[in-house]
Amino acid sequence: MRAHRLRSALTMLGIIIGVAAVVVMMSIGNGARERVAAQIRSLGTNLISVTPGSARMGSVQLGSGAAPRLSEGDAVAIESEIPGVIVAVPLLYSRAQFTVGNSNWQGVLRGVTPSYFIAREWAVMAGREMIWEDDRRAANVVLLGTTMREKLFGHADPVGALLRIRDVPFTVIGVLERKGQSVWGDDQDDVALVPITAARRQFVGTSRANPWQVHNITVKFAEGVSAEDTMAAVHDLLRQRHRLQPGQEETIMVSNLAEAAEVEETATRAVSLLLLTVASVSLVVGGIGIMNIMLVTVTERTREIGLRLAVGARQRDILTQFLVEAITLALMGGILGVSIGIMAAAAIGTFAQWPVVIDLSAVLLAVSFAACVGVFFGYYPARKAARLQPIEALRTE
Amino acid sequence: MVLIAVEALRHSYRIGGGLVWALDGISLNIEQGDFVAVMGASGSGKSTFMNILGCLDRPAEGSYRLDGIDVGRLRQDALATIRNRSIGFVFQSFNLLPRTSALENVELPLVYRRMRAAERRRRALSLLEKFGLADRASHTPAELSGGQQQRVAIARALVTEPLVLLADEPTGALDSQTGQEIMAIFRRLNGEGLTIVLVTHEPEVAANAGRIVTFRDGRMVADHPATQHAWHSGSQGRLSLVYNAQ
Ligand SMILES: Nc1ncnc2c1ncn2[C@@H]1O[C@H](COP(=O)(O)OP(=O)(O)O)[C@@H](O)[C@H]1O
Ligand SMILES: [Mg+2]
Numbered sequence: 001m002r003a004h005r006l007r008s009a010l011t012m013l014g015i016i017i018g019v020a021a022v023v024v025m026m027s028i029g030n031g032a033r034e035r036v037a038a039q040i041r042s043l044g045t046n047l048i049s050v051t052p053g054s055a056r057m058g059s060v061q062l063g064s065g066a067a068p069r070l071s072e073g074d075a076v077a078i079e080s081e082i083p084g085v086i087v088a089v090p091l092l093y094s095r096a097q098f099t100v101g102n103s104n105w106q107g108v109l110r111g112v113t114p115s116y117f118i119a120r121e122w123a124v125m126a127g128r129e130m131i132w133e134d135d136r137r138a139a140n141v142v143l144l145g146t147t148m149r150e151k152l153f154g155h156a157d158p159v160g161a162l163l164r165i166r167d168v169p170f171t172v173i174g175v176l177e178r179k180g181q182s183v184w185g186d187d188q189d190d191v192a193l194v195p196i197t198a199a200r201r202q203f204v205g206t207s208r209a210n211p212w213q214v215h216n217i218t219v220k221f222a223e224g225v226s227a228e229d230t231m232a233a234v235h236d237l238l239r240q241r242h243r244l245q246p247g248q249e250e251t252i253m254v255s256n257l258a259e260a261a262e263v264e265e266t267a268t269r270a271v272s273l274l275l276l277t278v279a280s281v282s283l284v285v286g287g288i289g290i291m292n293i294m295l296v297t298v299t300e301r302t303r304e305i306g307l308r309l310a311v312g313a314r315q316r317d318i319l320t321q322f323l324v325e326a327i328t329l330a331l332m333g334g335i336l337g338v339s340i341g342i343m344a345a346a347a348i349g350t351f352a353q354w355p356v357v358i359d360l361s362a363v364l365l366a367v368s369f370a371a372c373v374g375v376f377f378g379y380y381p382a383r384k385a386a387r388l389q390p391i392e393a394l395r396t397e
Numbered sequence: 398m399v400l401i402a403v404e405a406l407r408h409s410y411r412i413g414g415g416l417v418w419a420l421d422g423i424s425l426n427i428e429q430g431d432f433v434a435v436m437g438a439s440g441s442g443k444s445t446f447m448n449i450l451g452c453l454d455r456p457a458e459g460s461y462r463l464d465g466i467d468v469g470r471l472r473q474d475a476l477a478t479i480r481n482r483s484i485g486f487v488f489q490s491f492n493l494l495p496r497t498s499a500l501e502n503v504e505l506p507l508v509y510r511r512m513r514a515a516e517r518r519r520r521a522l523s524l525l526e527k528f529g530l531a532d533r534a535s536h537t538p539a540e541l542s543g544g545q546q547q548r549v550a551i552a553r554a555l556v557t558e559p560l561v562l563l564a565d566e567p568t569g570a571l572d573s574q575t576g577q578e579i580m581a582i583f584r585r586l587n588g589e590g591l592t593i594v595l596v597t598h599e600p601e602v603a604a605n606a607g608r609i610v611t612f613r614d615g616r617m618v619a620d621h622p623a624t625q626h627a628w629h630s631g632s633q634g635r636l637s638l639v640y641n642a643q
Contacts, residue, residue, distance in 0.1 A: 310451070311480065311505055312482070313509045
């Protein structure tokens with residue numbers, strides 16, 4: 001083995017690639033799983049999102065103007081009529097220009113009620129929370145996400161500072177805890193939250209046809225309550241409130257946010273599947289390489305085998321010797337593959353901005369795969385060596 | 398005491414369509430402590446005979462008892478044990494493992510006995526010392542002369558303390574001077590009580606033995622004590638008796 005370093009290295013190539021692919025695959029899979037779990041946690045658990053329009057909604061439908069809009073009344077009805085619902089929060093969104101001193105920034109403005117912070121399990125880090133009094137008075141107060149706060153105020157304490165949103169002055173009452181990236185890749189902390197009443201009065205609630213329109217209703221249901229049942233109940237209630245006939249086009253989308261987050265994981269799952277294919281093919285190719293090289297080795301060393309048999313080696317001694325050699329080759333490939341896999345996973349983490357989690361179980365799994373390949377593909381050559389007759393083996397040149 | 402008892406031994410090889418009887422009815426007893434030289438022209442079946450004695454090959458017919466054990470009936474693993482414990486084999490071409498030190502080569506049979514490494518080493522070293530190779534223990538075969546390699550091979554054959562030392566033309570690959578050195582070792586070992594069976598076609602080598610048996614065409618044609626006679630094969634392959642002055 002040591003006499004043919006290049007030959008051994010080439011033989012190990014398949015194993016190296018296969019094992020590296022296993023490590024990368026598991027690191028990406030673990031990373032994705034952990035990210036999704038973290039994102040679901042940051043989203044808040046047991047949430048349902050209600051938005052107007054359906055999954056099949058196209059521009060035609062939008063143009064018809066037939067789509068019923070969600071209203072604050074819908075939120076109140078969901079909260080009061082559906083058992084198991086803790087809060088139903090009406091939301092308004094808008095992009096807006098924020099001005100501090102002479103500097104301007106574009107950003108996302110969200111009109112919410114104090115229930116929103118319960119639904120999203122989102123605490124205030126500095127300053128005070130939004131209270132119902134703010135809502136009732138339509139107070140010009142704003143809570144900032146950490147990113148927004150950094151953009152607008154840098155490291156200065158913004159609580160109590162004045163801020164203009166679309167030229168309307170608002171007072172910063174607090175800063176929210178960091179949430180991080182959402183499942184959909186946007187920065188959840190790049191946001192400013194104002195009472196929905198203030199948002200409606202100042203910016204968005206101007207439609208005369210439906211003055212109480214909202215863009216979204218976020219529903220939080222109690223622990224132990226079935227998400228499907230709640231979604232069905234919300235759906236039925238809204239169809240009834242909007243007088244949709246049975247069979248009439250779906251115009252309200254009710255979705256489970258946690259599930260939506262999990263769906264995002266399928267992207268990484270597809271990559272994992274690809275890597276799994278690469279890994280299996282490489283491991284098989286590597287195994288065949290090992291079998292080939294071991295057959296060559298057995299042929300080259302027939303005389304040595306004969307000598308070993310002549311001095312008293314039993315068949316199983318020879319079998320063990322060549323199996324150990326095959327496994328050693330496979331394991332060396334495995335260890336090299338693990339190193340390359342870890343480097344590749346780290347590189348993917350750095351350059352592709354994918355979350356990767358390299359854990360011991362991935363390494364152990366990959367190495368034991370390699371060992372299994374060694375045993376499986378090394379067995380036949382080893383058995384061939386063990387079955388040689390001493391005199392015939394000694395006679396070969 | 399009879400150590401090796403061979404009875405009507407026959408062995409054939411398949412060549413082309415037919416069988417060639419390399420051994421055609423050999424019967425022979427070898428006593429404990431004997432030093433036997435097997436002589437005969439090339440192709441007379443000497444190596445075939447030695448391979449059977451060494452349990453490297455099985456006879457087609459006849460029986461072979463080693464130390465009372467009917468070797469012909471043993472299974473593979475039992476034969477491996479016999480080769481490991483009862484037989485020391487020395488080859489014409491040394492058959493040392495390349496890229497492996499003299500010491501490790503000598504230790505090899507003990508490895509298959511599952512002996513502790515320290516004990517293996519101790520035994521192998523003491524034999525290398527006995528054959529004047531203590532300072533060559535870490536050398537590989539490529540770094541040793543032919544005579545040194547054959548001495549390492551003899552040490553390997555003896556490290557298991559076998560009942561019999563079998564040597565198939567052990568001096569065949571050596572010059573006559575070195576060959577005589579090897580034969581001196583054999584004589585010394587026989588003097589210590591070791592049973593030796595040796596194949597050679599050189600009368601000077603055979604002269605070291607106590608008994609010379611001669612093969613021709615797979616049969617034993619002569620069996621003489623060598624203290625009185627040595628065989629000399631003439632140019633026509635004719636055999637003649639010559640008095641041995643030694
Ligand atoms: N492996 C073999 N296959 C076929 N024939 C063989 C083989 N080994 C030996 N023989 C034949 O058997 C006969 C005896 O050979 P061998 O025992 O090697 O004789 P020696 O050692 O006395 O020269 C010869 O005719 C030889 O050609
Ligand atoms: Mg021969």
